[in-house]
Amino acid sequence: MADTLAPARPSAIRPARSAGRIALRTVGLAYVGVLVLVPLGIITWRALSPGMPAFWAAISSEQAVTAFRLTAEVAFASVLLGTTFGVALGILLTRYHFVGRRLLGVLADLPMAVSPIVAGLALVLVYGRNGWFGGPLEAAGISIIYAVPGMILATTFVSLPLVLREVVPVLQEIGTDQEQAARVLGAGGWHTFWRITVPTIRPALTYGVVLALARCVGEFGAVAVVSGNVSGTGQTQTTTLVIAERVQQMEPGAYQLAFVLIVTTVAALLVAANIRRKDELS
Structure with missing residues (x-):
């Protein structure tokens, strides 16, 4: 036994x-x-x-260079907007209590669950020529859909939660003791934000920004709906749209452009992983 x-x-x-x-x-x-x-x-x-001459010819063509430039512009503007609204929304969700706060948090995560194509369609219905705001904007000479502003809005929509969900846990963890102490000592709101809040969330914010950048560079679905996918003069083709067009028409250069995007995304993810590792060690 x-x-x-x-x-x-x-x-x-x-x-x-x-x-x-x-x-x-x-x-x-x-x-x-x-x-x-x-x-x-x-x-x-x-x-x-195919060799380096073919690779260089594919990524240095006029269409490819224009697409790279537009991708960089859209990604930069989207990350800037996403970072601004992500930090503001994170502070709102963690520092203030109001009716509907949980619902707002759920809605902030919606872009992670909704298909990017659905997001692009929603933007068309709101800002298109026959949309809620599209008519007045068109009358004022402002084009949103089938133009660069619409592409920026669509890309910002799909990348916003990446910044928000990195910042919110840090804001919840640090609490409000340091911020309240700064206010007691006479610091204003902006001074407290820049001297206390931002240094505290900087590692998480940087990590979220890098992830958002990688997401923006590779976005396809939402941008394809709102861009018009126009090549040539007045181009509204990002690199992902050029790749899709070349694949559909069986034109050369798609793999070379895809490789450039892969290298860019992997580099961004390596930077993000290094930031996370340094944050964990500190």
């Missing part, structure tokens, strides 16, 4: 734990390899196999 109830020896438990750890690692590596590394490897091979 005593032998039956005796606990398992550590030497017998260790092999089982090692086997489970190896199985989990195998599953993880298989997942990353099949869904991430293999597709990226194929795109990289297709982009570089």
Whole structure:
């Protein structure tokens, strides 16, 4: 009886734990390899196999350079707007109590759940020529849909939660003690924000900004709906739209442009991971 109830020896438990750890690692590596590394490897091979002259010709064409420039402009403006509204909304959700606060938090996460194409369609219904605000804006000479402003709005919509959800946990963790102490000592609202709040949330904010930048650079669905997808003079094609057009028309250069986006996104994610690691070590 005593032998039956005796606990398992550590030497017998260790092999089982090692086997489970190896199985989990195998599953993880298989997942990353099949869904991430293999597709990226194929795109990289297709982009570089024709040789560097073909690669350079594809990414330096007039259409590609214009698309890169427009992508950078849209991404920069979207990240700037997303950061501004993300920080403001994060402070509103964590520092103030009001009716509908939880509903506002849920709505702030909506872009993560809604399809980008649905978001683009919603913007068309609101800011299009026959939309709620589209008519008056068109009469005033302001074009939103099928123009760069609409592309910025669509990209900001899909990337906003990335900044917000990095800032909110930090604001909740630090509380309000330091901010209240600064106000007691005579600091104004803006002074408290820049000297107390911003330095505290800077690592999380930087991480969220980098993630939002990577998201903005690769956005396709919402931008495809609101951009008009026009090439040439007055182009409203970002790099992702040019890639889709070349793939559909079986034109060369799609893999090369996709490779540039992959390198940009991976670089942004590496920067974000480095920021997160330094934040955890500090």
